[in-house]
Amino acid sequence: MNILIKWLLLFTLLTLTGTTLFAYLQEDNHQVQIKTLNQTHSYTYTNALKTFTIPVLVNTLDTYYFNKEAITSIKLKNNDEVLPLTLSKVTTGHQQEDWIELYLDFNFMHTQEEGTLNFETASIEITYINQEVLTLEIGEFNVFFHDHSNPSNIVIQAIHNTHQDLGFGMTSTGVILRIYNDSNQPLTLHDVSLNTHNIKAGFSHITPYDKDIVPYMTSHDIIKDYDHLNKTHRMHPPFLIPAYETATLFIPFDYLTPTILYQYPLFLTFDHNQEEKKIIIDDFTFIKRTLFESINQEGMNHYEPSSE
Amino acid sequence: MKKIILLQLLMLLMLFQPTLFKANEYDTYQSIDFETYGAKLLKDFRPYDYNKHYAQLEGRRFWGWDTVTAHNNEKITFIKETLIIIENQGPTSIDQSYYFKTTEQAKRQISATGSIGTETSGKVKGFKLGLDQKINVKYTTEDQSKVEEKSDLKIKVDPMTKLTVEVYGEGRITNGVGKYYRFFRNTRTGGWEVFTLTTEYFSVVKERLDDYEYTH
Numbered sequence: 001m002n003i004l005i006k007w008l009l010l011f012t013l014l015t016l017t018g019t020t021l022f023a024y025l026q027e028d029n030h031q032v033q034i035k036t037l038n039q040t041h042s043y044t045y046t047n048a049l050k051t052f053t054i055p056v057l058v059n060t061l062d063t064y065y066f067n068k069e070a071i072t073s074i075k076l077k078n079n080d081e082v083l084p085l086t087l088s089k090v091t092t093g094h095q096q097e098d099w100i101e102l103y104l105d106f107n108f109m110h111t112q113e114e115g116t117l118n119f120e121t122a123s124i125e126i127t128y129i130n131q132e133v134l135t136l137e138i139g140e141f142n143v144f145f146h147d148h149s150n151p152s153n154i155v156i157q158a159i160h161n162t163h164q165d166l167g168f169g170m171t172s173t174g175v176i177l178r179i180y181n182d183s184n185q186p187l188t189l190h191d192v193s194l195n196t197h198n199i200k201a202g203f204s205h206i207t208p209y210d211k212d213i214v215p216y217m218t219s220h221d222i223i224k225d226y227d228h229l230n231k232t233h234r235m236h237p238p239f240l241i242p243a244y245e246t247a248t249l250f251i252p253f254d255y256l257t258p259t260i261l262y263q264y265p266l267f268l269t270f271d272h273n274q275e276e277k278k279i280i281i282d283d284f285t286f287i288k289r290t291l292f293e294s295i296n297q298e299g300m301n302h303y304e305p306s307s308e
Numbered sequence: 309m310k311k312i313i314l315l316q317l318l319m320l321l322m323l324f325q326p327t328l329f330k331a332n333e334y335d336t337y338q339s340i341d342f343e344t345y346g347a348k349l350l351k352d353f354r355p356y357d358y359n360k361h362y363a364q365l366e367g368r369r370f371w372g373w374d375t376v377t378a379h380n381n382e383k384i385t386f387i388k389e390t391l392i393i394i395e396n397q398g399p400t401s402i403d404q405s406y407y408f409k410t411t412e413q414a415k416r417q418i419s420a421t422g423s424i425g426t427e428t429s430g431k432v433k434g435f436k437l438g439l440d441q442k443i444n445v446k447y448t449t450e451d452q453s454k455v456e457e458k459s460d461l462k463i464k465v466d467p468m469t470k471l472t473v474e475v476y477g478e479g480r481i482t483n484g485v486g487k488y489y490r491f492f493r494n495t496r497t498g499g500w501e502v503f504t505l506t507t508e509y510f511s512v513v514k515e516r517l518d519d520y521e522y523t524h
Contacts, residue, residue, distance in 0.1 A: 287509055288509075289508075
């Protein structure tokens with residue numbers, strides 16, 4: 001009888017140990033991990049665009065971190081500056097090994113008619129119903145609120161983005177613009193901006209382009225050996241477009257720091273008949289790329305929120 | 309003798325049987341180019357390719373798939389069809405703010421030849437008889453539903469101009485051949501291919517419709 005009790009006790013002990021160990025391993029397996037990419041975000045806000053997308057990698061879908069029901073508030077932050085957001089949609093993308101790509105669509109809760117927000121080091125702070133706070137770094141974030149009407153006599157006929165790997169991942173390296181001056185006065189292009197801090201339009205290296213626009217062009221096909229990372233700017237006369245003529249030009253981008261750019265607006269400033277005229281080309285997604293191809297995962301921000 | 313002739317005829321028939329290609333959307337792209345020289349799409353496989361890869365199979369088995377990968381996760385570049393075309397043949401510019409909706413194609417698409425079949429389970433299209441589990445594809449995605457995406461674009465379409473948005477991009481191709489056995493009997497034979505869309509690039513071009521005016 002004693003032997004039977006001993007065996008029963010041993011069996012119970014072993015079962016308990018096994019169950020605890022299994023539960024521990026299961027818990028360890030479900031340690032939520034999240035990765036984000038530092039990108040350069042630049043948007044213009046119009047009535048048509050109210051959403052921007054942040055891609056993240058997660059190691060499990062079995063988590064509340066991207067469940068709208070579990071979230072009480074979301075903020076876009078830059079030091080003390082805060083912009084409230086809502087999470088509108090979560091879409092699943094590719095899956096590779098243990099990582100799943102999620103696209104998080106955010107909406108601005110409050111907007112303004114005009115103005116600019118420039119967040120040099122932006123993060124998204126998500127607060128959950130259990131008071132937990134998750135902060136995800138996303139890179140540089142800029143938004144330009146406007147209600148601007150472009151002048152009718154400056155016509156943008158083509159926009160073509162060039163891209164290449166600058167050593168830290170595929171990114172936009174310049175833009176080809178075809179501009180038609182639909183007026184009887186010459187048009188002078190004075191300035192080009194992407195409304196970004198880390199990437200500047202290399203206006204001083206603007207180059208006329210008279211060949212066909214074809215896919216897979218790089219900046220080096222147009223300006224040989226152009227160094228996007230280490231640019232010494234030189235003065236260049238403003239670009240002139242005669243009356244009723246079309247000009248195609250290439251504007252390379254200069255990177256002050258390694259970053260990824262897929263989507264951007266263009267702000268063009270012209271001098272026309274002794275008057276300054278602005279053209280705003282709303283942000284356009286020139287590149288859509290899975291995070292698995294974007295950058296080596298070691299280059300991403302890594303979070304293990306539940307262990308914090 | 310009759311049996312030998314019949315057998316030879318049967319073998320000839322098997323050799324030259326048309327490999328029915330169950331194509332997918334990527335097969336309609338204007339061009340697909342491999343980064344690696346010599347790599348090819350399943351639709352370009354010749355009988356020689358099939359025979360070469362069939363010879364690499366391990367052989368008859370009791371039950372299940374025997375597969376060989378011909379090209380593994382090969383990087384490709386492609387040029388797709390024009391995404392949108394807006395023609396303004398009217399006398400005034402279309403200058404209001406507008407945005408277009410693009411329909412995201414499935415990020416992962418599959419094709420098959422011979423008697424290897426594909427099936428759709430819910431939103432996900434896969435190979436029949438669990439071939440998906442057998443072949444080792446680097447990327448997978450469960451979300452193949454067509455997602456409506458909004459792209460904001462404010463470019464004026466002037467009178468007698470045509471606006472087009474062109475798409476090109478990069479992807480990965482994995483393909484090979486396989487045979488399925490039941491009780492040592494080969495019941496399915498053919499080629500399989502998985503295309504994974506990794507990058508899309510968009511370009512906006514406006515053209516004059518002057519030629520269009522004269523020719524129409």
